[in-house]
Amino acid sequence: xxxxxxxxxxxxxxAKVSFNPEGTAFNTNGVQFIMNPYDEWYALVRACExxxxxxxxxxxxxxxxxANETTIRKALAIGADDAVRVDAEATSTAFVAAQLASxxxxxxxxxxxxxxxxxxxxxxxxxxxxxxxxxxxxxxxASKLDLNGNTAVVEREIEGGVEELExxxxxxxxxxxxxxxxxxPNMRGIMMARQKPLNVVPPVEVAETTKAxxxxxxxxxxxxxxxxxxxxxxLVRLLHEEAKxx
Amino acid sequence: xVLVYAESLNGQFxxxxxxxxxxxxxTADVLGVPCEALILGxxxxxxxxxxxxxxxxxxxxxxxxxxxxxxxxYAAVIADAAKSLGAQVxxxxxxxxxxxxxxxxxxxxxxxxxxx
Numbered sequence: 001x002x003x004x005x006x007x008x009x010x011x012x013x014x015a016k017v018s019f020n021p022e023g024t025a026f027n028t029n030g031v032q033f034i035m036n037p038y039d040e041w042y043a044l045v046r047a048c049e050x051x052x053x054x055x056x057x058x059x060x061x062x063x064x065x066x067a068n069e070t071t072i073r074k075a076l077a078i079g080a081d082d083a084v085r086v087d088a089e090a091t092s093t094a095f096v097a098a099q100l101a102s103x104x105x106x107x108x109x110x111x112x113x114x115x116x117x118x119x120x121x122x123x124x125x126x127x128x129x130x131x132x133x134x135x136x137x138x139x140x141x142a143s144k145l146d147l148n149g150n151t152a153v154v155e156r157e158i159e160g161g162v163e164e165l166e167x168x169x170x171x172x173x174x175x176x177x178x179x180x181x182x183x184x185p186n187m188r189g190i191m192m193a194r195q196k197p198l199n200v201v202p203p204v205e206v207a208e209t210t211k212a213x214x215x216x217x218x219x220x221x222x223x224x225x226x227x228x229x230x231x232x233x234x235l236v237r238l239l240h241e242e243a244k245x246x
Numbered sequence: 247x248v249l250v251y252a253e254s255l256n257g258q259f260x261x262x263x264x265x266x267x268x269x270x271x272x273t274a275d276v277l278g279v280p281c282e283a284l285i286l287g288x289x290x291x292x293x294x295x296x297x298x299x300x301x302x303x304x305x306x307x308x309x310x311x312x313x314x315x316x317x318x319x320y321a322a323v324i325a326d327a328a329k330s331l332g333a334q335v336x337x338x339x340x341x342x343x344x345x346x347x348x349x350x351x352x353x354x355x356x357x358x359x360x361x362x
Contacts, residue, residue: 093349094359097349124361125359127349128350129352132349132350132354135318138317140317140342140346158342159262207356209352209357209359210359
């Protein structure tokens with residue numbers, strides 16, 4: 001069984017978000033980057049578990065410059081057998097999806113996994129795009145997956161509940177919480193990751209249809225006003241005159 | 247024309263469907279075009295409800311094969327409807343269903359994609 005896991009790199013959750021003075025680009029100065037947690041904890045780890053139980057291989061793929069290879073090596077340390085880096089900046093969801101689909105098309109993968117979304121753009125669109133480009137079924141927000149021969153039984157989160165589905169391989173799946181438990185790479189894994197193949201491939205050309213033109217931070221949250229519990233008149237006045245809810 | 251896919255569950259429109267139609271109406275007003283809605287399956291909600299939120303017309307693909315959600319099938323049907331009705335913008339809810347469809351539709355229609 002061949003599994004392809006798409007990994008993205010995102011700012012660490014503690015990163016301070018700022019933009020250049022023109023508001024046209026994210027300011028990466030001093031920002032620590034990590035593997036997107038949904039890709040790492042759920043998609044990659046579940047792929048490794050399936051390989052360990054059923055045999056086969058796990059390939060990690062990433063679209064990004066050479067500076068991102070630390071993230072790719074971490075995927076290899078966690079358990080991917082080999083990795084591919086598409087040598088290009090990830091400029092849009094459509095661009096990234098086209099790169100991933102192009103590689104996946106040639107690879108004959110049984111399963112294509114990715115996290116339910118990245119924690120920076122939260123778009124959750126790349127999986128659906130890959131599935132459409134490859135004409136494959138797409139299961140989003142999957143929280144559980146068991147294989148029964150060529151068929152997978154998958155649970156996915158939907159609004160107000162959980163849906164259980166059966167789907168034949170090959171398919172594309174986005175993984176959510178519950179799919180697997182986070183794995184910390186051990187020393188052996190880290191040492192072995194250095195020896196594993198990391199192939200660099202050129203990007204395919206994509207006609208861009210969407211371009212981010214401007215970024216801005218959300219408005220600052222208004223401060224909290226504390227009112228003395230004895231001073232009900234003041235509370236009523238604030239609710240009436242400032243909050244305008246009375 | 248702005249085409250809004252209005253999601254329903256058990257014969258009722260989801261609240262997100264009304265939000266999507268309201269957003270579609272605002273977008274349509276900016277563009278100076280009508281806002282129309284699309285409902286799929288035989289058990290969608292009462293189409294007249296969507297009119298309250300700004301849909302000038304509601305199109306229904308009434309086929310029992312659409313009663314259960316399948317992103318591949320839904321994307322094909324919505325894309326065909328968008329093409330045949332000449333939609334300039336397709337609006338979806340930012341729900342698990344909408345998110346499974348938006349990427350597929352953008353690829354199928356060779357369209358740009360904005361989310362959230």
